Amino acid sequence: MLAIKSKYLLILSIVLIAGCIEDYTPQLNETVEKLVVDGSIIKGEQTQRVVISRSTSVYNAQFIPESGCYVWVLNSNGNQFLFNETEPGVYTADIPQNELAFNTEYTLYITTPDGNEYESETETILESPEVSDIYYERTSNSDWGEGSSDGLQFYVDLYANNYKATSYRWVVEETWEHRAFYEAPYMLDAKNDSIIEMSTVDSLTICYSTQLSNNIYTASTENLSKNEKKKAEINYDKIENRKFNYNYSILIKQYSLNENAYNFWNQNQKQNINTGGLYQSQPSHSVSNINNISNKKEIVLGFFWASSFTEKRFILENKYFYSLQFCKADTVDRNKLGIYSKNLYLTVLGAYEDGKSILGIPESQTCIDCRLNGGTIIKPDFFK
Amino acid sequence: MRIILLALAILIIATKGYSQQPVKTFSGSYTQTPFVDFVTDVESKTDYRFFFKNDIVDSIYVNISGSNMKLDSVLFKTLIKNRLYYYIANNSVIIYDGYKIVEQIDGNNISVAKKETKIESENQTTQDRYEQSKVKAENELIVVGSKLESVIGMPYIVSGRVIDEETGEPVIGATLYVEELKIGAATDYDGYFNLTLKTGKYSVELKSMSMGSKNFFLQVYSSGKIDLQMKKELIAINEVQIFADRHDNVRGMQMGFERMSSKTIKEIPVVMGEKDLLKVAQMLPGVQSAGEGSSGIIVRGGTADQNLFYINKIPIYNTSHLFGFFTAFSSDIVNDFSLYKSNIPAEYGGRISSIFDISTRQGNKKNFYAKGGISPVTAHVSAEGPIVKDKCTYVASYRGTYSDWLLSKVSNEDLKRSTAAFYDVSASVNTMINDKNSLKVFGYNSNDNFSLAAKNDYRYSNMGGSASLKHFFSPKLNGDFAIVHSEYNFSQNDKNNVSEAYSHNYVLSHSEAKADMNYMLPSNHKLSFGGSSILYNLNRGDILPYNEESTRIPVALGKEKGIETAVYASDEFSVIGALSMMGGLRISHYIFFSQKPVNQYFSNSEYSEENVNGSLGKISKSYFSIEPRVALNYMLFENTSLKASYNRMAQNIFVLSNTIAMSPTDQWKLADYYIKPPVSNQLSFGVYQNYKGLEASAEVYGKKTKNIVEYKDGIDFISENPVEMLLLQGEQKAYGLEFIIKRKTGKLTGWLSYTYSRSSVLVDSEIEGNSINFGKPYSSNYDIPHSLNLVSNLRVNRRVSFSTNVVYSTGRPATYPTSAYYFEGMQFIAYSERNEYRLPDYFRVDFSINMEGNLNRKKFIHSSWMLNVYNVTGRKNAYSVYFESEDGNIQGKKLSVFGTPIVTLSWNFKLGNYVSD
Known part of the structure; x- marks a missing residue:
């Protein structure tokens, strides 16, 4: 709560009084690698995953898998499910849906190769109601204090009356269309020093990227008289990032949370938006529900949570266009095709008097092949 | 530097004083003698010199006779019933009314000053001398209490207030330092202070952050109250400075x-x-x-x-x-x-x-x-x-x-x-x-x-x-x-x-x-x-x-x-x-x-x-x-x-x-x-x-x-x-x-x-x-x-x-x-x-x-x-x-x-x- 308020106080002070933020890389002590557990039981998913790894130093963040663990989950019906290591550090199990019932409790057990035994606290699958309204407002959200920033702030409403869970997490997956600056009707075949006409003109111009938001969005109705929350903030993006130029959609997965799972996600949400403000709370120890059975003092990072989810897609009807970045293109001398060593897409810049096209080669292939900016050219079915 | 000179002066005067062996007793017979006449007579017979304002002794007549009389006891008998007080310093006698402060008398230099003035103008009245010494004075003498109540060696309380002469505001945090005893006091938020002193004469330094300092002599007879005024030494911008409580720092009880x-x-x-x-x-x-x-x-x-x-x-x-x-x-x-x-x-x-x-x-x-x-x-x-x-x-x-x-x-x-x-x-x-x-x-x-x-x-x-x-x-x-x-x-x-x-x-x-x-x-x-x-x-x-x-x-x-x-x-x-x-x-x-x-x-x-x-x-x-x-x-x-x-x-x-x-x-x-x-x-x-x-x-x-x-x-x-x-x-x-x-x-x-x-x-x-x-x-x-x-x-x-x-x-x-x-x-x-x-x-x-x-x-x-x-x-x-x-x-x-x-x-x-x- 305070963290969010402090953001504004901070901004005010910064702009008023010439504050600034710059990179700073203090020396940090090397710490012992701690066990990290990233595990969940999600009703509705076919495959359940428990990822076990080791923490690393801050400046050299990497995934260090913990292989060879013995991993199993026990539910309150007394059934055990053994997980198999399918990739290094990644343990999976296909649990039948009938064993993933609402209000059933799950406990995770891990034995590491060095013989240490860990168990999680018990987590319950709670039912998630349908995702309610998703909408947005055009706003200038100056969270980062960088002047005016015209953008879209998306919101979701939560209506969970008659549902047991009072805490939720939303996972936001964005899909947006983006286009290359130039169309690519021709391709220069460097091997044969020839120019090939492409079959479909549009094929490399329009792409669709899909990305999971790296931000964490949680809500709790703990302090509210109804199990509902209006206008919970989810993702925000600036219009200048051009995600809203053409088709845009978000898919929201709404996960129910137990109280301590909410604490875990909420803590990390706060740390993500920590801007070191004036009235910032002190950082606190990481919330975790995994313990070493024989040594409670060992710090284990991560969490094991159980949940169910519902999902809903929102398609943005309005377009908010922000001009594409201009790309320069050089004309191609058809007599000197030999100077090019690899295949390049070419665009048409105009026509010679003889009616032949003036072919251009853009300064970068990212200006003509949208795939180089990420995504695929296959149009998702949810876009008309 | 000034302090050293002053100390030197005191030393010289003190030496002189002892070498002169002054005449301190007198004989005579006075009946309904106006006090002024009595004084003239005593001054002629002894080395005592008197300082007072004429108006306060107007109605006083001296009735006493004897030989080898001591001035102290004569004055005591004569003045006290008239609610006048006196103070004898070396050869100088100061007479004053009530608790009133005798201002601007140069205590230690009295004898010297007196001698000079006497030579210069034989016909000066005591009043003139009083005024003159006031002008010449470097350090004032402030007398507290009445000699009547005085018991030697008894500690008395000197209390009072330090105020700004110009604005009348209290001077806060001014310090009084009694050099002989190495003790002091500081004024509170209303300018008040208290000191306990035995009878005697002390040199006191009064200092304040904003007002600078002044030195005076304090003669204590018994408990009493004095008002001290300080004047800003400075004009508008010459705000000389944080004259902080220097004495406080070393002599005061406060730490941190x-x-x-x-x-x-x-x-x-x-x-x-x-x-x-x-x-x-x-x-x-x-x-x-x-x-x-x-x-x-x-x-x-x-x-x-x-x-x-x-x-x-x-x-x-x-x-x-x-x-x-x-x-x-x-x-x-x-x-x-x-x-x-x-x-x-x-x-x-x-x-x-x-x-x-x-x-x-x-x-x-x-x-x-x-x-x-x-x-x-x-x-x-x-x-x-x-x-x-x-x-x-x-x-x-x-x-x-x-x-x-x-x-x-x-x-x-x-x-x-x-x-x-x-x-x-x-x-x-x-x-x-x-x-x-x-x-x-x-x-x-x-x-x-x-x-x-x-x-x-x-x-x-x-x-x-x-x-x-x-x-x-x-x-x-x-x-x-x-x-x-x-x-x-x-x-x-x-x-x-x-x-x-x-x-x-x-x-x-x-x-x-x-x-x-x-x-x-x-x-x-x-x-x-x-x-x-x-x-x-x-x-x-x-x-x-x-x-x-x-x-x-x-x-x-x-x-x-x-x-x-x-x-x-x-x-x-x-x-x-x-x-x-x-x-x-x-x-x-x-x-x-x-x-x-x-x-x-x-x-x-x-x-x-x-x-x-x-x-x-x-x-x-x-x-x-x-x-x-x-x-x-x-x-x-x-x-x-x-x-x-x-x-x-x-x-x-x-x-x-x-x-x-x-x-x-x-x-x-x-x-x-x-x-x-x-x-x-x-x-x-x-x-x-x-x-x-x-x-x-x-x-x-x-x-x-x-x-x-x-x-x-x-x-x-x-x-x-x-x-x-x-x-x-x-x-x-x-x-x-x-x-x-x-x-x-x-x-x-x-x-x-x-x-x-x-x-x-x-x-x-x-x-x-x-x-x-x-x-x-x-x-x-x-x-x-x-x-x-x-x-x-x-x-x-x-x-x-x-x-x-x-x-x-x-x-x-x-x-x-x-x-x-x-x-x-x-x-x-x-x-x-x-x-x-x-x-x-x-x-x-x-x-x-x-x-x-x-x-x-x-x-x-x-x-x-x-x-x-x-x-x-x-x-x-x-x-x-x-x-x-x-x-x-x-x-x-x-x-x-x-x-x-x-x-x-x-x-x-x-x-x-x-x-x-």
Whole structure:
């Protein structure tokens, strides 16, 4: 709560009084690698995953898998499910849906190769109601204090009356269309020093990227008289990032949370938006529900949570266009095709008097092949 | 140099005196002889020379006869029945009426002066001689008491008042130093002082910060009251300087004590052109800022809420304006402030780190006077003058901001939708009712109002009033009786989310009655005693839905009531020779009345919801605190002393905060059934030395505080949970060394201070969940080992002066992440043990130029300009460091609040033909 308020106080002070933020890389002590557990039981998913790894130093963040663990989950019906290591550090199990019932409790057990035994606290699958309204407002959200920033702030409403869970997490997956600056009707075949006409003109111009938001969005109705929350903030993006130029959609997965799972996600949400403000709370120890059975003092990072989810897609009807970045293109001398060593897409810049096209080669292939900016050219079915 | 000459003169005179073997007895017969004739006769027969005003002896006739009569007994018989007193110094006889002070007689030079004048003009009358010696005098002689009552060797009490000759205002913190006895006294807030002296003649030096010094001789016969006037030596701009209480430093009992006048405050460079006494205090050894631009202070490693701020006895619970960039007191009305951090006098209690006592101007008794000024952020004005000339004065001040205008100029949309405003006003009336009574009434209000991006509204205000009566029961006994009321309240609206939007109102009221008595006992015992009783009424407020759309569950945070009653006594006396002592004891009783049922918990378990085992009902809880206050001063040499002190303090009210800086929504909370009042024990030793206009001191201290309040991770102070579930209590240990060297006179003045200070906290318990940092000690938030401050002021001429600050300190402790890990493809970070790291070192240089206008004293308006550059080097000092995931890497970020040089120009004016501070 305070963290969010402090953001504004901070901004005010910064702009008023010439504050600034710059990179700073203090020396940090090397710490012992701690066990990290990233595990969940999600009703509705076919495959359940428990990822076990080791923490690393801050400046050299990497995934260090913990292989060879013995991993199993026990539910309150007394059934055990053994997980198999399918990739290094990644343990999976296909649990039948009938064993993933609402209000059933799950406990995770891990034995590491060095013989240490860990168990999680018990987590319950709670039912998630349908995702309610998703909408947005055009706003200038100056969270980062960088002047005016015209953008879209998306919101979701939560209506969970008659549902047991009072805490939720939303996972936001964005899909947006983006286009290359130039169309690519021709391709220069460097091997044969020839120019090939492409079959479909549009094929490399329009792409669709899909990305999971790296931000964490949680809500709790703990302090509210109804199990509902209006206008919970989810993702925000600036219009200048051009995600809203053409088709845009978000898919929201709404996960129910137990109280301590909410604490875990909420803590990390706060740390993500920590801007070191004036009235910032002190950082606190990481919330975790995994313990070493024989040594409670060992710090284990991560969490094991159980949940169910519902999902809903929102398609943005309005377009908010922000001009594409201009790309320069050089004309191609058809007599000197030999100077090019690899295949390049070419665009048409105009026509010679003889009616032949003036072919251009853009300064970068990212200006003509949208795939180089990420995504695929296959149009998702949810876009008309 | 002058002192040496004077000493030489005294020596010469004394030698002469002995060699002359003066005739002191006489014979004669007088019947109804007019006194003047008697005098002429005696002068012809002896070496005695008389000084008196003719009119007082008009009706006196001498009837006596005999041989070898002693003048003393003749005068005694003749004068006393006529209510006249006399004084014989060597060969000089001074006759005066009542207790009246005989002014401007050069005591030691009388015989010499007399001789010369006699030769020059045989026919001079005694009256002429009296007048003449008055003019010639260098040092005045002040006679106290009546010889009639005098018993040799008996200690008498000399009390009195020091006032400004020009304005009639009391001179605060002036010191009287009795050279022969190496003892002294300082005047209090009303200019009063007390000295215990045996009969005899003493040379006394009277000194004051703003008034300079003067020397006089004091002849004590018996107890009595004297009024001393001091004249400002200076004209408008020749404000010579922090003539601080030089004697206080070495000779006084106080350690870890600083007193600064408004003058010092004004000359120090400031940010945004606002003069600010708390920013000045932050330059003193052992005092730290609670963050760049913050008005909170940290004393000897404590927290910001461990300092008690008084302005004319009104406690102020929030000292900041505009997020703390400004202090809630207008410097226009401030006369001076005192900061106690080692041995805190027994009359003070209630906070464990320091007492910060601000006294305001009492108003000019003769003329109307006004001053004011504008800076980029505020405008301020104050006025003062007599209501009844010489009897009753007023002072009023106002300061307000126009920062809204600044905000509207900013391009950021959120900021355009923000507003910020503050003001503070004060008024006081000071009345000298009569010789024995004076009354001071003071009122104060500060108000802050801001809204941010139309999402959060904050408002907070301090309001207070005090009335205090000073009464003299006798020269030996005086008392100060005060009633005080202070109220702090804040309200906020949080509209970030429609469903969660809430409003919160908080009120703290503090009502206090207190009496402080001073009693002079024989043999130099200065006894102070008194008591106070405080009624705290808190309403931590209700969290209420902001509007109909909000479904926020109303939460009553609860009302609280507590009564804190304290009695104290302390005695300051000379133990033996050069050793003096101040011993005091404060006993305080605090009772908390709970206004709602108190939970009972299972024994030996954490205070948590799961461990609630019924209710204790509305139970009250008492705490006693016995607080010894002892200080010793051993005068090693004339200008060197060693001091030691031991101090215990208890604190019954503290702030609920888990943020680094104090925020406008921090709630004060009373110690209650479960939360015990923190208690600190402090031991200090120091060496004090004055040398050639320099003043130096070094002090070491060790402090241990139990029941220090710390917070559990991730808690929320507006939740339904009782506070005992949110916090833990532990032990804090602090120790350090403070060194300061000051130069208070001359063209270049200022100080250099160095502080070494450590502070750590331990919260450990057998009970699971009741430890912080795994039960290991950790650095407190303000464990700042090294800190160096240089404050200097160079007066180029009467119109121009330059000031510079240099500030260096070790970065404050911080908690950094020590490991990174992946969770669902995201990078998460885990933090180190609490406060294991430090922010980068802090360094800042400020500079200012003061320029005064024309120095013509008769000018109607005097104006001055101040050009300020804060953070000249533009160093980007870290306010905080945080980490974020950026392109797959975790990157540290450093936030600086004042990362560039900040240049401001402010203009100030003084109105009226009056030389003020």
